[in-house]
Every structure is written in C-alpha cells, then in structure tokens.
Amino acid sequence: MATISDVAARAGVSIATVSRVLSGQPCTTPATRDKVLRSVAELNYHLNRSASNLRRNQTGVILILTPNMTNPYYASILTGIGDTATALGSAAFICNTRDDPNRSTAALERLRQHQADGAILLSIDADATWLADYASDFPLVQCSEFQPDSTITHVAIDNKAASHDVMAHLLELGHTRIAHLSADNTYPSTRDRLAGYQEALAQANIDPCPEYVVRGSADYSFASGKDATHTLLALPKPPTAIFCISDTLAMGAVVAAREAGFNIPADISITGFDDVAVNEMIQPQLTTLAQPCYELGVTSARALFALINHETTPLAHVLDHHLVVRQSSAKAPAGASEHSGGAR
Amino acid sequence: MATISDVAARAGVSIATVSRVLSGQPCTTPATRDKVLRSVAELNYHLNRSASNLRRNQTGVILILTPNMTNPYYASILTGIGDTATALGSAAFICNTRDDPNRSTAALERLRQHQADGAILLSIDADATWLADYASDFPLVQCSEFQPDSTITHVAIDNKAASHDVMAHLLELGHTRIAHLSADNTYPSTRDRLAGYQEALAQANIDPCPEYVVRGSADYSFASGKDATHTLLALPKPPTAIFCISDTLAMGAVVAAREAGFNIPADISITGFDDVAVNEMIQPQLTTLAQPCYELGVTSARALFALINHETTPLAHVLDHHLVVRQSSAKAPAGASEHSGGAR
DNA sequence: GCGGTTAATGTAAACGTTTACACGGTGTGG
C-alpha cells in the first residue's frame, strides 16, 4: 500500500506538493502536476482516509438512521438522501437501527468519534432531550418524525393537515361512521393524524365514537391491521369507512373486510397513508395520502449539508402531500347512518 | 472535545495507561482503572476513531452494497447482515448503489482508502474481472449473485435446483403448458432459473415452446410482469401455469391474468420466487420458492468476518430453499393439453 | 541592477491514537 511519501519520492518532489496536487490546489506547475499524477498511477496510490480525516477533522460521510428497511416508505426516502449525498460528493451510509435505542445511540456516537460529519434520523427512538443535546453539538436532521416543540432541524409533511384531507374526502363521499386505524406507538405523526381525524369529525359535527379508534402494532404490521379491523367490523354499528394511518395497515384492513363479507368499496371504504409502491399492485388499488418520499430525502440531505457547512437552513421544512384517490373508497352505502349497515 | 491526553492529565497517569484501560487490557490496577474511568466520564471523553483507525489500520466497519432498497428481498438480507455485524461488534454501513457501476466502485474504493474492513455485495454490477482482482486484495463476499466460476467467496441458494422444485410442483399438478416469466438482465440467478426450467421440461419429455419464455424488466418490475403476461395469455395456446422468477413479476402476472378473464388458480397457476412479505397480503396468496433471506445475510456477514480475521471459510456457501405452496397454484384445468384452454 | 513582490516548492509540526520498549518496584527462590 503506497503512501504519499512513496509518491513524493518517485516523483522527486516533497509530500506537501503531492498533497497539493491531489487536493487540486492551483499553485502547482503543470510539469510537477504531471510527474505527481504519473507516480500516483504507477504506484496505484490511494488516499488513506483515516489519516486525512484525522488531520482535516472531517470525513465526507453522513449517517442515515433508519428503524427498518422492510418498509418501502423508508426506501424512497433513503434513495433521495443517497442521490443527494452522492451529487454533493459525500457518502451516505445507512444504519439499520431496528427501532433499538441502543443501536441508534451507538450509531450517533460515531459522530462524536469523528467517523461521520452529520446524521439524518428517520425515526424517534432515542430520548428526546438526549437528542436535543446531541443536535446542539452535531449536525442533525430529523426526517418524517419530530417532536412538536423540536429545536432540531426537521423535514416532514403536515400530518394534521393531511389527515384533514383524508377526512374531507371521506366526508364528501357521505361517510359519517368513520373509524381511525392507528398504531400502537407514540410517534408524533401518529398523534397528529389522530388529532386531524378528531378535529375533522368535530368540524363536521359528528359525535366521536371511542370504539371507532383502534390501534395496530407499533410498526404498522399487516397482521395487526387485520386484527384491529375485525374488532371494528364486529361492532354493532360497524363503520362505513376506515381511515388507516399506513398502507400496510390498510392492506390488512382490506383483507379483514373481505373475510368479514364486506365489499370494498361498496360496503366499506378504506384509505391508506404514505402511498408505497405496492398500492398499485393490489386489488382494489388503495386510496391513500401520498407523501413526497423521495423529496423528503432530498430536502433532508440538503438541510444536513447546510448545517455541516454552517449555512443557514430553516428549522422546519414542510413538504406538500396529496390525496390519491383510487379504488378503495366510494360513496357511503345508502342508509348507512340509519341502521347498523354492512354486508352479510 | 477532550482527547486522551486530557484524560491522562486529569487522572494523573500517562496516555499509554489510559489507552490500555480503555482497550480493556488486563495489566492495570483497579485503582488506576477507576481514576481513568472517572476522568473519562468527567471530561465526556470519546475515542477519535480516525486516529485509532489510522494507528491500528482497521476500522470496525463493513460496507454493504445494495442495488436498490425498495425490494423487500434485499431488506431481509440487510437485516441479517446488520444483526450479525452488531453482534460481532462491527458497524454495517449500507450503500445504495442504485445499480450504478460508478457508485459501486466508488463504494468499494473506500476499502482501499482504509475506511472499511470489508464489503458484502448484493449484486453484480461491477466488471467481473475487476471484482476478482479486488477480492484478492480485500475481504469481499457476494450474496445471492455470483459468477459460476467465481473465485470470490459467495453465499446463495442453488437456483437451478430451486427451479427444479418449482417445476416438480407444477408438473405434479398436471401442468404441461408451463411458461417462464424471466427478467431482462444477465444475473446468474436469472440464467440458472431458466436453465432449471428447461432441464425440468426436458426431463418430463415436454417439448419446449419458445413463446412460453418471456421477460419482464431487468429490475423485476410489477408493470413489466403484467405486460409480459398479457403477451403470454394472448397466445393461441396460452400456458396453464406461469413460473415467475420473482414475486413482483408474479404479482404483475396475477393482475394481468385477472384482467384477461382468467381465474387463479382454477384457469391458470402462477408461482413466484423469493417469498417477500407482501405475498401473504395479497389475494390469492402466492405459491412461491422461499429463499432464506435473513440467513443469507447472517451467513454472508459471518463469512466476511472470517475473511477479515484471516480464518478459513468455504468459497461457496449454499443455503436451503423451500417451496411454499399457497393459493395461486392448483391442478391444471381438465383437458388443458387438448385444446387452447383458458377462460373467455 | 536592485529592493520588493509573487509564485512554486520544501520543511516540519501538528492531528489523536496504539504499542514496542524501557524502567522501577515488589516479590520470590536459592
């Protein structure tokens, strides 16, 4: 493994000159440049980043913490971040934390250890105040999830407003018995979506029915969506629409509804959230609230590099969402508000 | 940012002692240990990995190159790798190469630059001989895909045998008009699955029908599976079974078959490959050839660490696959071998 | 032709570790 001194020796110059040539500083003669570059090629020299990072005190690496890779929602965000980092000459290294706070903090400690210049978090699994302290020491961006009073730079959609949009769609279709299939976690997005649901009901002068709010598992699993929906449909007055806070939950709801003998969307409307790619592959295609996943990633990366380079960037980046109406939602069944409704 | 000398000064010992305490070497008095650890805590000292890596000439980092994050097949493998690396005290950093050879090589160059100890490749997007050269210099493991004559350590299932298993299932169900929905790439797995299909046909004394072999896009997209299936079903004598080399393609085939008025599995059987999680979420649930994805990841990581630690590990690791029979395959429709069959 | 500016290169000191070697002190066996 050739070092910079080998190159210098072979080219007949000092190591300082080699370093200058390689870092593209202008103060070098074309002749020396050529000599150096030739030696580099002949010796197959490659920079030792450990040494370089140590000296310069930066790494050209950003860390992305993702709770889970299986969720296609995260996949798009990760792609957006990766593309942006590559374009800006940095490497984006993804750490799968598996929703384990220990693994999250271990990954973040790498910042303290000078192994990365900054990090993007796709979830909140670390203690909020610990994280805030951390963010005051290091460039940190939160994507999708952030505490309402957060002092950490963040990028997300307006979940409450998005929730209102879903509800507007269902209300417009004449639904009044609308359930909310949430998740058993304390993510801010989960709270906001519930809040939007409740506000929209209130604004429509519909009495909230506590039994209509159910929860799937913390990670939005398909099976839990199915179970929760069965509970919902076994109610004396089952809902005519289910607003699910994730597409996976909605897919579970679809299967459960079918099992219970309901037709979608004739007997019951089901909406998802996020708009992951599979939504178009299943039948019926899901009506869902689309998040601009790739752009969330791009914006997060840009914000992080701004922080790293000590440029200014807003504390909050709010991106646009939009409702995608497909086949799983339709007019409320006639007379649904009168009797207990539902098929069978 | 406190350094080791700050800690040494505060504890009243030399930096060598601090280093020894922190690296857990036994030759230290409990008293000194305590002094050092207290100083570390008081100063909030953290190791500078750049310096440590430079000196030790290793990083405690492995790189995972994945062509694409959206595919849940990769997600499981990545999780297996990550868990194993964590258990063994290393960090697994995932690079999304997006099937771009430039990004792959750039990532691999990080090995030369002493920024990682080894790498696991989930695809072949770099030139094969270049890769072989690389593997002779650095710890490298290929997972899922590898050249038949590869000299690089690899972990995968036996794709040809797996293909035979799928065919045995379909043949046993009485199918004789079996199509193969492949992908427009040159991956070794794609070749092997086709070869297994052709061998099985030959062994069953069924004349291969060239029109029955069609290809979806290189990345197994849902839409391309749908298109290819429509072509297949428009044939004068459409197949009664379609053996798809990926689940996404199979999902496309399902939708296309339905659109063309075929019932699954009464009129046509459709099988997938990989067994990604969504298979249970769609209807009909897909019969598929399950790969042990998580174990592929675990085994790859173990093999890589063996290489890094100069332990011996086999060149080829072949893991077991198994067929999962669900709802999308059934007996061939009666008289299918006589007339043109299919509904409509 | 000379002081002064500038441009190209060299010298050497960092950056924060790890570790070979040296050193002193204590304990043990003869």
Added chain:
DNA sequence: CCACACCGTGTAAACGTTTACATTAACCGC
C-alpha cells in the same frame, strides 16, 4: 541478601495526512 522475574506504568515513536511557515527563484518596475 542477591539475582531474577514479573507486573504496572511511562516514554516516545510510529501511523499518513494537511498546512502554516520558511525558502528559493523568478520577475517586475524603477
């Protein structure tokens, strides 16, 4: 009581860069 071993600790030299500063040479205007 001495030689010896051993244990805990310190000293200092690496590891491969980058960069402030020094040096040299060339060039310019007067």
